[in-house]
Amino acid sequence: MTFLTKAPACLLAMLLATTAHAEVESTDPIKLTLHDWTGQLITTTIMGDVLKKAGYNVEYVQADYLAQFAGMRTGDLDVAMELWATTAKEALDEAVATGDVVNMGETGMKAIEEWWYPSYMEESCPGLPNWEALKDCAEAFSTPETAPKGRYLGGPVTWGGYDEERVEALGLDFEVVHAGTDAALFAELEAAYQRKDPIILWIYSPHWAPAKYEGKFVEFPAYSKECYEDPAVGLNPDMAYDCGKPSGPIYKAAWKGVDAKWPGAAKAIRAFTLTNEDMGAMVGAVDLDGKTVEDVAADWVAKNEAIWSAWIK
CATH class of the missing domain: 3.40.190.10 (Periplasmic binding protein-like II)
Structure with a gap:
């Protein structure tokens, strides 16, 4: 009786599976x-x-x-x-x-991907979100390992992003340090935010972080394809990547x-x-x-x- 009850169900399942795969190329x-x-x-x-x-x-x-x-x-x-x-x-x-x-x-x-800072950092770097403020207050973002240079926490190296090139092209006194993983990037933000420690880092959207934390994206010179490809375009006539990230x-x-x-x-x-x-x-x-x-x-x-x-x- 048990077999007779289950058999139709098994056959039905097989039929459904066959039907589901019938249209698969x-x-x-x-x-x-x-x-x-x-x-x-x-x-x-x-x-x-x-x-x-x-x-x-x-x-x-x-x-x-x-x-x-x-x-x-x-x-x-x-x-x-x-x-x-x-x-x-x-x-x-x-x-x-x-x-x-x-x-x-x-x-x-x-997609939005850019340097981001918690709003409390504007007390020690009042010119923000204008990127030029970073020229005068890089040390406000320093750590014992990077001082007197500011520390920028970038995403994992595999993400690309040209952060090192931008720092050099715009003459920013920052050291780029890459997080090992996505999780490590946001764990460090959480820890710094809770203690009100200095931090500036790569944040992206869509993501929960821009909604959870109060802060702003840095406003760099507007991105253009030419800025990334032609050193003559942009603020630095000798280097490319002297502008913001594309969106x-x-x-x-x-x-x-x-x-x-x-x-x-x-x-x-x-x-x-x-x-x-x-x-x-x-x-x-x-x-x-x-x-x-x-x-x-x-x-x-x-x-x-x-x-x-x-x-x-």
């Missing part, structure tokens, strides 16, 4: 890259969960943020879900120009073969969008509330079927 795994910050892990896991809902086989591969383009050019990696205009646009454009990588469009999120969309990219091998998945990847507000809340749920990336992504998928189901139709 290939059962080979779609390799999605993972990096070293919470938001990217969430974005990629949501995309992976949705592709799995459509019956695709998904594999997550840890990859270097900029070096991943080499893997996408050869087809060893298939999809990158977060390429920030602030740090990866140049590498993305170069990869797309080879014909081996495809820009899969914007994620809907807008703009966060893109998706894929190996050129994804369109032909998994056209349904490619359509879903192009359709994927999230807002800065949604992402900031999800990153906070992981970093502040202790939830796992997997649980936060699954929760978003469970609550937003009306959105993602349209991606895979």
Whole structure:
């Protein structure tokens, strides 16, 4: 009796699985890259969960943020879900120009990455947020290890960002120190903020930090592509990178073969969008509330079927 009761359920499950995979063009795994910050892990896991809902086989591969383009050019990696205009646009454009990588469009999120300081630092550096104030009060941001130079806490080296080049080009008396991980970057901010210690560091949005802490982004000379490429452009006639970081969309990219091998998945990847507000809340749920990336992504998928189901139709 037990067997007869369970058998139809088993057969139904097999039928559903067969039906789910019937429209999948290939059962080979779609390799999605993972990096070293919470938001990217969430974005990629949501995309992976949705592709799995459509019956695709998904594999997550840890990859270097900029070096991943080499893997996408050869087809060893298939999809990158977060390429920030602030740090990866140049590498993305170069990869797309080879014909081996495809820009899969914007994620809907807008990137801001810049030097940021807590508002209490304006007491010791009153000219802020104007960047020129840093010329007169670099020592206010110093630590015993960098004094008399100010200390700028940058993101992990793999993020790029040209901070060392900017410090030199603008003549800032700062030493750039890179955090080992995304988590270490914000742990140091939390510790400094609680003690009102001097700190200036790389902050980005979408993220929970700009909402949680009172502070401002430094206002550097406006970014231009020419400022990064031509030393003659900008304040320093002899050096490039004498301007602020770019801001703009966060893109998706894929190996050129994804369109032909998994056209349904490619359509879903192009359709994927999230807002800065949604992402900031999800990153906070992981970093502040202790939830796992997997649980936060699954929760978003469970609550937003009306959105993602349209991606895979």
